[in-house]
Amino acid sequence: METILPKKKEQAVLVGVNSGRNRNIEDSMEELEQLVDTAGAEVVSKVVQNLNSIHPRTYIGKGKAEYVGNLLKELDGSVVIFDNDLTPAQNRNLEDMFDCKVLDRTAVILDIFALHARTNEARLQVELAQLQYALPRLTRLWVHLAGSQGGIGFRGPGETQLEVDRRLIGKRISDIGRKLTKVQSQHDIQRKARGDMLEVGLVGYTNAGKSTLLNALTDANVYVEDQLFATLDTTTRQINLDQNQKALISDTVGFIRNLPHSLIASFRATLAEVRLADLLIHLVDASHPNFRDHISAVNTILTELEAFDKPTLMVFNKSDKLQSEYPGDMDFQSEYPESLVISAKTGQGLAGLRERLLSVLESRLTKETFRIPQRAGHIVDMIHSQANVIKTEYEADSTLLTAELERPLADKIRKILNRNS
Ligand SMILES: Nc1nc2c(ncn2[C@@H]2O[C@H](COP(=O)(O)OP(=O)(O)OP(=O)(O)O)[C@@H](O)[C@H]2O)c(=O)[nH]1
Ligand SMILES: [Mg+2]
Structure with a gap:
């Protein structure tokens, strides 16, 4: 035994x-x-x-x-x-x-x-950041040895081994870089296939409840744990806001103060959904005594990702843990007039959040009529699958479709029709 x-x-x-x-x-x-x-x-x-x-x-x-x-x-x-x-x-x-x-x-x-990385992509990104962290440490060690203790007995193997290590690490870094570029282009293909739906990115300090919220809003089954950095990759799900209106929502890696730059840089592929989202939900653990510092740490990282200027909805989570209606003694409604208070755990405030997302979506909607020549029948199909068709009229050699649809999709259809005419 x-x-x-x-x-x-x-x-x-x-x-x-x-x-x-x-x-x-x-x-x-x-x-x-x-x-x-x-x-x-x-x-x-x-x-x-x-x-x-x-x-x-x-x-x-x-x-x-x-x-x-x-x-x-x-x-x-x-x-x-x-x-x-x-x-x-x-x-x-x-x-x-x-x-x-x-x-x-x-x-x-x-x-x-490194402990929490589950997907191939997360593993590669963590390894890249680790190697970048290790490299200057190796170099200094080598300089140190060569400088102060060089000479007989130290000239050969010591130096050589470190030089070999350095070269191997450098090679591994460029190998990983190449693999990640491939991952990024796969992401791009997936994004294109998704069409022009409203994309919402969930961001926030680690442990704020982002994955819990994604699970509550969609049928995702993302790992939730009272632990820092439980999530290290991005999960995107469709969220049905009402019968006709859908959006995409992505949960991703959490942030922390002094998050190493090398990690932010390595996680570029994973953070694509944040960088390219139409709207961000900045989720805050309102029950945390330092939630204000958390907000500013997240904003710093969003700035670094060039995503700070995006339309952002502040959402204060874990309301079930608060003594009163407001976190601490903060009157956050005056500081963040558009903010919402929710509990991803009990579901409190989620209906309000859905309504808010719906109104964002509706502000992107436009009603337009397209004249589609018969030879471009695929565009009729495209409008039917992605928009809410209100009226259809037939002319001798074309179809007149009136539909309610998102502005980016309308722009795209107009472009295709102009090209075809
Ligand atoms: N009381 C309470 N706990 C919550 C709420 N939302 C999330 N939690 C808990 O907070 C902890 C972290 O939740 P996660 O959803 O994993 O948080 P996250 O933001 O995805 O965290 P990372 O992926 O680690 O960055 C878990 O123990 C959840 O059960 C809430 O509204 N109320
Ligand atoms: Mg998570």
């Missing part, structure tokens, strides 16, 4: 620096703890240092570093995790000093992404 011993969780000491610039280091540390927990380690202690300027070699001051070193021994810690991003050199100096693994926030986020 085989006995499987429970694997002991890694014991982590978290370190954060309050430099006066980041207003709420405590919140950030709490979030880091959640990230570390999601990544599967156990937090045994949290240390915060107030610092006016960062120590270039070790990020924190010497005294504080000694304190952390002692804490590690005392608590039997096996990894130190910094809330701030470290340079490769700081990372290495700290590892030498503590004689254990040192990670930063980006490394933890990358680790969670």
Whole structure:
């Protein structure tokens, strides 16, 4: 019989620096703890240092570093995790000093992404971001060795191995880039096939309830978990707003403050539905004490994705968890006059959300009459399948169709008819 011993969780000491610039280091540390927990380690202690300027070699001051070193021994810690991003050199100096693994926030986020990646596309994108993270760390290590300890005994294998590693990583990065370009073009084909339906993109901080909302609005069966970054890919579903009116709605990867740029860049294919949506629903966990910071973190990332200017509907979720009608003491209706309050879990406010989407859709609708020559019969079919036909009249060699349809579709049909005439 085989006995499987429970694997002991890694014991982590978290370190954060309050430099006066980041207003709420405590919140950030709490979030880091959640990230570390999601990544599967156990937090045994949290240390915060107030610092006016960062120590270039070790990020924190010497005294504080000694304190952390002692804490590690005392608590039997096996990894130190910094809330701030470290340079490769700081990372290495700290590892030498503590004689254990040192990670930063980006490394933890990358680790969670790697753990949660299910689809081929998500795996490729995470690997790309990981390699980009690793590359400068390898390079510095090599420069460091060559610079300070080069000479006899260090000239050969050490250098060569690192150079080989660097070259292999570079090659893998371009291989993945090529594969992702292919993925992107498949997305483009799928998008074209979908036609001109209104496309709604769900965005929001991680754990806001985006997947729960998608499931509540459609028959999607997307994985929902009280966990950071449960979703790492995009699911698009049709949503029936009333008998005739349909739209497409996409749930995608959540955002977080200081989301590594390399991840945003690598996830471009997955985030296409956000970049190309006609309307965004910015979903906020209104029951979270820091929801305001979450809103601004999401807006920062939307700006980076060049999607901040899109028409956006602010939707405050988890109303069932709120004490009163408003989250905290915020009168968000005056701050966000067009916003809605819902509970994706209980369904409260979802009818109102559907109505709002319907009115957005209707504002895109137009009523037009098209004269379609007999030889272009396929256009008659196209209008019947994608629009609401109100009147049909027959002339000697053409059909007059009056239909209610979306503006982009009307534009497209007019273009085809002009070309054919
Ligand atoms: N009480 C309450 N919980 C909710 C509501 N909506 C979602 N949740 C819970 O919040 C947690 C996160 O929900 P998800 O739908 O996975 O959130 P998400 O935004 O998709 O998160 P990621 O994919 O991880 O970015 C789950 O435990 C849900 O059950 C709500 O309206 N009320
Ligand atoms: Mg999700």
